[in-house]
Amino acid sequence: MGNWGKYYSSNHKAYTYGKTWKQNGKVYTKWYGKEYGSKHGYVWFKYYSGGSWHKFYREWNGSYSETWSKHAIKKLYTYTCWGGKHTYCGSSHRIY
Numbered sequence: 045m046g047n048w049g050k051y052y053s054s055n056h057k058a059y060t061y062g063k064t065w066k067q068n069g070k071v072y073t074k075w076y077g078k079e080y081g082s083k084h085g086y087v088w089f090k091y092y093s094g095g096s097w098h099k100f101y102r103e104w105n106g107s108y109s110e111t112w113s114k115h116a117i118k119k120l121y122t123y124t125c126w127g128g129k130h131t132y133c134g135s136s137h138r139i140y
Contacts, residue, residue, distance in 0.1 A: 048122075
């Protein structure tokens with residue numbers, strides 16, 4: 045728990061960083077994204093909750109920030125891509 049990143053796409057054209065914390069049974073993640081170029085950045089979050097894995101992504105152009113939260117998260121990973129949801133993806137990192 046705490047601050048994490050910068051986590052880059054494999055071509056270093058996008059990166060994300062942020063902070064993850066637990067409060068009142070919810071896990072919160074505030075993330076920031078920056079990408080350089082004519083395409084978009086993508087951040088993926090994969091989390092374990094309720095006995096199974098779940099995954100979602102956010103797309104952004106230029107610079108972006110967002111906070112999200114969910115109940116009962118046990119594990120949380122993130123990675124960053126650029127140019128497409130599954131292109132130039134960097135390595136996965138556990139952030140909670």
